[in-house]
Amino acid sequence: MRLFRRNPDPMGPLDYARRFWLRAIVTLxxxxxxxxxxxxxxxxxNDSRRNVxxxxxTTDYYVRFFNNDSLMLAFGNSLTIALMTTVVATILGALTAxxxxxxxxxxxxxxxxxxxxPIVIPEIxxxxxxxxxxxxxxxxVGLPWPIxxxxxxxAHIAFAFPFAAIVIxxxxxNFNRELAECARDLGASEYRVFRDIVVPHMKPGLIAGAxxxxxxxxxxxxxxxxxxxxxxxxxxxxxxxxxxxxxxxxVNAASTIxxxxxxxxxxxxxxxxxxxxxxxxxxx
Amino acid sequence: xxNWKNSVRTFWTAIVPPTFWLVTFFIIPLSLxxxxxxxxxxxxxxITLDWNLQQYMRALEPVYxxxxxxxxxxxxxxxxxxxxxxxxxxxxxxxxKPTMRMWLLLLVILPFWTNLLIRTYALIAVLRTNGFVNxxxxxxxxxxxWALSFIGLGDNMLIGxxxxxxxxxxxxxVVIGLVYVHLPFMVLPLYAALDRLDRSxxxxxxxxxxxxxRTFFSIVVPLALPGIASGVVITFIPAxxxxxxxxxxxxxxxxxxxxxxxxxxxxxxxxxxxAALSFLLMYATFFALALRAVLMRKEGRGDKR
Numbered sequence: 001m002r003l004f005r006r007n008p009d010p011m012g013p014l015d016y017a018r019r020f021w022l023r024a025i026v027t028l029x030x031x032x033x034x035x036x037x038x039x040x041x042x043x044x045x046n047d048s049r050r051n052v053x054x055x056x057x058t059t060d061y062y063v064r065f066f067n068n069d070s071l072m073l074a075f076g077n078s079l080t081i082a083l084m085t086t087v088v089a090t091i092l093g094a095l096t097a098x099x100x101x102x103x104x105x106x107x108x109x110x111x112x113x114x115x116x117x118p119i120v121i122p123e124i125x126x127x128x129x130x131x132x133x134x135x136x137x138x139x140x141v142g143l144p145w146p147i148x149x150x151x152x153x154x155a156h157i158a159f160a161f162p163f164a165a166i167v168i169x170x171x172x173x174n175f176n177r178e179l180a181e182c183a184r185d186l187g188a189s190e191y192r193v194f195r196d197i198v199v200p201h202m203k204p205g206l207i208a209g210a211x212x213x214x215x216x217x218x219x220x221x222x223x224x225x226x227x228x229x230x231x232x233x234x235x236x237x238x239x240x241x242x243x244x245x246x247x248x249x250x251v252n253a254a255s256t257i258x259x260x261x262x263x264x265x266x267x268x269x270x271x272x273x274x275x276x277x278x279x280x281x282x283x284x
Numbered sequence: 285x286x287n288w289k290n291s292v293r294t295f296w297t298a299i300v301p302p303t304f305w306l307v308t309f310f311i312i313p314l315s316l317x318x319x320x321x322x323x324x325x326x327x328x329x330x331i332t333l334d335w336n337l338q339q340y341m342r343a344l345e346p347v348y349x350x351x352x353x354x355x356x357x358x359x360x361x362x363x364x365x366x367x368x369x370x371x372x373x374x375x376x377x378x379x380x381k382p383t384m385r386m387w388l389l390l391l392v393i394l395p396f397w398t399n400l401l402i403r404t405y406a407l408i409a410v411l412r413t414n415g416f417v418n419x420x421x422x423x424x425x426x427x428x429x430w431a432l433s434f435i436g437l438g439d440n441m442l443i444g445x446x447x448x449x450x451x452x453x454x455x456x457x458v459v460i461g462l463v464y465v466h467l468p469f470m471v472l473p474l475y476a477a478l479d480r481l482d483r484s485x486x487x488x489x490x491x492x493x494x495x496x497x498r499t500f501f502s503i504v505v506p507l508a509l510p511g512i513a514s515g516v517v518i519t520f521i522p523a524x525x526x527x528x529x530x531x532x533x534x535x536x537x538x539x540x541x542x543x544x545x546x547x548x549x550x551x552x553x554x555x556x557x558x559a560a561l562s563f564l565l566m567y568a569t570f571f572a573l574a575l576r577a578v579l580m581r582k583e584g585r586g587d588k589r
Contacts (some may be wrong), residue, residue, distance in 0.1 A: 003372070034395070132320065133316055158306070173438050219399045221528060222528065255380075262397050
């Protein structure tokens, strides 16, 4: 154990990270953060309905998960919504980032504040606002799949694209504006500059923004809960109704799949970001 | 940055789609419930806009003031516990070796990416009457009893038979859940503040004879104060508005303001009142954010000195 091993160097006065009680607190905090999640994942393989004692390994609950039609439908709904959200939110986020990065215009501070609103206001407020909005609009229900997911997708795009805009704008900040001016001087059109100079530079930001939008949409519960109808159940909403009912290994299995999916997407995003930073650094 | 008039067409092409989306699917819905908050419910589904403050007056009734107070109190308790846990964690991360620091930061942030609902559910499995905590306690009590039987005090003479603790569906469970979810919100600003701290101050303080405790309270805390304030606000805001945690972990008396809003829109079907409560929650959020902006500006001024 690293925690208890003696380091041969004498401890300096500021070597707080090597003090026993600090290490103990960090370890306990990490246990507090991870034990519930790891326990949940581990017990999705437990061959017992009473969740607490280990009775042997089984993948039974995963088989049941894939045979559960309503769960699979909810899963499909969630993925469809997340994919549609990703496409639109990335485009809107890129346009927002581009405008805020490139132009000075009257009322810009207010505009930026407005764009930050979906990020800062409590989820519940946005959820009920969306619910009232669609009810008031007389949004048709009972449409064929996947058009019936429209209202949820619209709400997801509305809260996801400002997040994407932030990520993409951060990437644009280290863009050399002279490159664009050069291209203009050499006769490229406004659109050509955007397509051939700006977008290639934005690309890592676009990918990171897209993955962020995807996970935000896939994970959202509160806003979806208020915009979803009885026939447009998403995966988190379905898990919620199962959780309310009881703690069962099926829920553990469903949760584990969602955790792993988000984890994979996030890892890809972090890896891409890291790799691009490295490339950026070595190029300078 | 260039003036938008230099390329009017590009400017408009780029700004119109996101603005349209934000206005139509965010500002208008919010304005709609803002209007509702000044309306009266006149029938099962009829709502008349007559610009009265009735709904806001109703929010000042003792029942709802109590719930507001409770939300603030729970969020404050959460923030306090987060602060107490996060400070040593942030210190340990700042003073760790660079590679270790990356890993620790990643480990603290990673739960962020796990679904909120699933994290809350994971806590239910830990805290419920036949969950892990009670299971562990039962094991401890049984073995303690077995050990005591050697000195003739066994058979539950000294410590009674194990009764599972009711850890779920009360206010404590809600605070535990809120801490669990919001811990990274506190660790990250604290880490950022401590990382900026000039270590020679600490060395000077220790050299001049102050102990670690004194150095912490007289040097570290005052210098990291803007970061602490920022972390407190960032943790407090989402904690106060949380819906899922009190809904799943709380009992009947742990309703927080978001739960009341939800029930007004779902079960009670009183949209104007729910709308008024939503806006009160939003105003509270804006107030906290403004407070943070002021504190951050102070910090900026402090850096220049």
